[in-house]
Each structure stands twice: as structure tokens, then as C-alpha cells.
Amino acid sequence: MARLSSCIGYFFVFVILQSFRASASSSARKTASGALFIFGDSSVDVGNNNYITTIPENQADVKPYGQNGFFEGPTGRFSDGRVIVDYIADYANLPLIPPFLQPSADHTHGANFASAGGGVLPETNQGLVIDLPTQLKNFEEVQKSLTEKLGEAQATELISEAVYFISIGSNDYLGGYLGNPKMQETYIPEVYVGMVIGNLTNAIQALYERGARKFAFLSLCPLGCLPVLRAMNPKASESGCFEAGSSLALAHNNALKAILTSLEYILKGFKYCNSNFYNWLDDRIKNPSKYGFKDGVNACCGSGPYGGLLTCGGNKKVTEFQLCNNADEHVWWDSFHPTERIHEQFAKALWNGSPFSVGPYNLEDLFFNKEKLTIADIVDAPDGEHFQ
Numbered sequence: 001m002a003r004l005s006s007c008i009g010y011f012f013v014f015v016i017l018q019s020f021r022a023s024a025s026s027s028a029r030k031t032a033s034g035a036l037f038i039f040g041d042s043s044v045d046v047g048n049n050n051y052i053t054t055i056p057e058n059q060a061d062v063k064p065y066g067q068n069g070f071f072e073g074p075t076g077r078f079s080d081g082r083v084i085v086d087y088i089a090d091y092a093n094l095p096l097i098p099p100f101l102q103p104s105a106d107h108t109h110g111a112n113f114a115s116a117g118g119g120v121l122p123e124t125n126q127g128l129v130i131d132l133p134t135q136l137k138n139f140e141e142v143q144k145s146l147t148e149k150l151g152e153a154q155a156t157e158l159i160s161e162a163v164y165f166i167s168i169g170s171n172d173y174l175g176g177y178l179g180n181p182k183m184q185e186t187y188i189p190e191v192y193v194g195m196v197i198g199n200l201t202n203a204i205q206a207l208y209e210r211g212a213r214k215f216a217f218l219s220l221c222p223l224g225c226l227p228v229l230r231a232m233n234p235k236a237s238e239s240g241c242f243e244a245g246s247s248l249a250l251a252h253n254n255a256l257k258a259i260l261t262s263l264e265y266i267l268k269g270f271k272y273c274n275s276n277f278y279n280w281l282d283d284r285i286k287n288p289s290k291y292g293f294k295d296g297v298n299a300c301c302g303s304g305p306y307g308g309l310l311t312c313g314g315n316k317k318v319t320e321f322q323l324c325n326n327a328d329e330h331v332w333w334d335s336f337h338p339t340e341r342i343h344e345q346f347a348k349a350l351w352n353g354s355p356f357s358v359g360p361y362n363l364e365d366l367f368f369n370k371e372k373l374t375i376a377d378i379v380d381a382p383d384g385e386h387f388q
């Protein structure tokens with residue numbers, strides 16, 4: 001009985017908090033203010049690489065990229081349609097955020113600096129991508145032009161109210177380390193992860209010093225289960241994934257989590273949203289039907305075992321490729337990248353995920369300046385996913 005009544009008590013606290021959150025968000029929603037700045041790699045590139053000189057593997061400017069009809073044709077997104085930041089802009093009542101390099105784009109709601117193939121370290125795919133330090137320089141340029149356009153006070157407010165979405169690191173471990181024997185001879189994995197995280201921390205602090213306060217991170221997925229690594233797996237493990245790839249991703253995610261926790265103490269006003277993308281995607285790879293997919297292993301577009309050869313589009317060395325009938329049934333779109341459907345499901349999870357899976361803030365909290373809910377606030381696990 002005592003237990004039951006305390007449950008009812010918690011239930012009321014929960015209802016009150018939820019309705020408080022709902023009213024806070026509906027009043028905030030009326031104004032489409034705010035901005036979204038995006039840094040990263042092909043997971044969030046929306047076309048910057050269309051404007052740089054690089055190899056076809058780093059560009060998604062041919063069909064069937066973008067085939068699902070949301071956009072008129074290929075846009076540079078490594079997806080059959082949209083990518084996660086397109087959904088996030090939509091949920092935040094913002095327009096689609098344009099690539100930084102798109103001529104005469106309007107940056108009053110943000111800019112996307114991401115570049116497919118890009119890494120945290122300048123050595124990663126050097127000369128073929130816009131690396132993170134350069135993405136930061138490009139941000140400074142946008143900040144300058146916003147200050148000229150809006151005036152100092154308004155630009156400062158825009159910068160501090162904006163959300164900074166960072167999705168980067170996979171290429172440092174794939175091409176930058178596993179594909180680079182020299183790096184592997186020079187650095188043991190722990191030291192290499194430390195370098196990536198050290199440089200990422202510097203980037204976060206550089207943005208903070210320029211006025212950024214609200215950050216969101218897309219942690220790394222089980223890299224060893226990318227169709228490309230599954231296909232190259234020399235000794236098939238039980239899962240069929242390339243364990244060295246997944247271990248690096250796990251080490252990176254753990255180090256990132258620890259750094260973010262300490263930055264929250266060190267940097268006044270620093271708020272962030274992080275989550276466990278590793279477990280979230282791993283669950284869909286292993287149990288696709290639980291989430292409405294039929295295939296969690298094979299790429300929809302590609303060739304060879306698991307569709308693991310990056311041939312999608314037919315503009316690379318190997319011009320033959322296969323395309324599945326329904327990309328919505330697949331977790332993987334091509335040998336490196338998930339389908340639009342995965343992007344959408346993860347965008348939703350980050351947007352309003354509970355403190356059990358996303359935190360300390362979810363994206364809705366960050367955009368609409370709401371208080372964070374803690375696990376203690378809601379006590380009982382609500383329905384939904386718990387992938388932390």
C-alpha cells in the first residue's frame with residue numbers, strides 16, 4: 001500500500017512536470033527564433049563537398065542518393081533522403097540549414113559546415129575534406145558577417161541561443177587509423193583516441209569562447225558493423241562485425257561522455273545533449289524487425305558481400321552496383337551510411353528522449369530553454385527506449 005501511494009505521488013509529480021514542459025514549449029514555439037550550427041562529417045554534410053575538389057567517394061551528388069523524392073535529386077547528403085539535422089531543424093521550427101559553401105546562402109538561422117570524409121584531426125583524409133579546424137574558421141567568418149548584418153547585440157544573442165550540433169570522429173578511426181598503418185605503428189589505440197578527444201575538446205572550448213553555450217553530440221555508432229567493415233572482416237567474429245572498429249567507437253564515446261561531464265562543471269552556462277548512439281543503433285542492427293526494418297546488416301545500395309563496397313551511384317572505380325527495392329526496410333543505405341528512416345528515428349530520440357536515454361538535456365529542452373528533467377524527477381521509466 002505504501003508503495004502504491006508513493007507511486008501515485010510520483011505520478012502526480014510526473015504529470016505536473018510534463019504539463020509544465022508542454023506549456024513552456026507551446027509558448028516558446030510561437031516564435032521561430034534560434035539558430036542551428038552544424039559541424040561534422042558525412043553523417044550531417046548537406047552539400048558542402050559539392051563545392052570542394054575531392055574524390056567521388058566523398059561526394060553524394062549522383063543518383064540514387066536522394067532518391068526518395070523529398071528533394072528533387074541528389075543534394076550531397078549521404079542518404080536516400082534527409083539526414084538527422086534536417087529533422088532537427090524542422091522540429092525546432094527552423095528552415096533547412098544551408099551548407100556554408102552554398103553561394104549567397106542566408107545564415108540567420110545557422111549554417112552547416114560539415115564535410116563528408118572530414119575528421120577531428122587535420123591528418124584524416126587530408127586535402128580531400130574540410131577538417132574540423134577549418135570548419136571552425138568558417139564559423140568565425142559567419143559570426144563576423146552576422147555581426148555586420150545584425151549588429152553586435154543581436155548577433156551575440158543569436159550565437160549564445162543557437163544550438164551547436166557536432167557529429168564527427170568516425171573518419172578519424174576508419175580511414176585515419178584502421179586504414180592507415182603508419183598511424184597504427186605510431187600510436188596505440190588509447191593514445192590515438194586521446195588525441196581525437198583532446199582535439200575535439202579544444203574545438204568545443206573554442207566555440208564556447210566565441211559565445212556558444214548549447215551543444216549537441218552524435219556519438220559514434222558500432223563502426224565495426226558498417227557494411228564496409230563487415231565485408232573486410234578478416235576473422236568473422238560471432239556478431240559478424242569487425243571488433244577493432246567497434247572498440248574504437250566505444251572508447252571514443254566513453255571518453256567523450258567523461259569530457260562532457262567535466263566541461264559542464266568547468267564552463268559556466270555550458271549545456272549539452274548527448275546520447276548512446278552506439279547501443280541505439282546496435283539494437284536496430286540486431287533486431288531490425290522490432291523497429292520496422294527487415295534488414296540490419298546489408299546496405300541497400302552497393303555491391304559485394306553485405307553491399308560493403310562503396311559503389312553506390314556508379315561514379316567510382318567499380319561502376320556496377322545493386323539497389324534494393326525499398327530503402328525503408330534497411331538500416332544501412334550504402335556501405336557507410338544509414339537510411340533516412342534511421343536518421344529520422346534518431347532525430348526523434350534526441351529531440352524528446354527521456355533522461356534515461358538522452359541527456360542531461362534533450363534537444364527540445366535546449367532549443368526552448370527548458371529546465372532539464374532528471375531521472376529522479378520522473379522516477380519511473382516512462383514507456384519508450386532506454387538505450388543508455
Ligand SMILES: *[C@@H]1O[C@H](CO)[C@@H](O)[C@H](O)[C@H]1NC(C)=O
Binds near residue numbers: 121196197198199
Ligand atoms: C591534437 O592532434 C594532434 C595531431 O594532429 C596531436 O599531436 C595533439 O597532441 C592533439 N592535441 C590534444 C590536445 O590532444
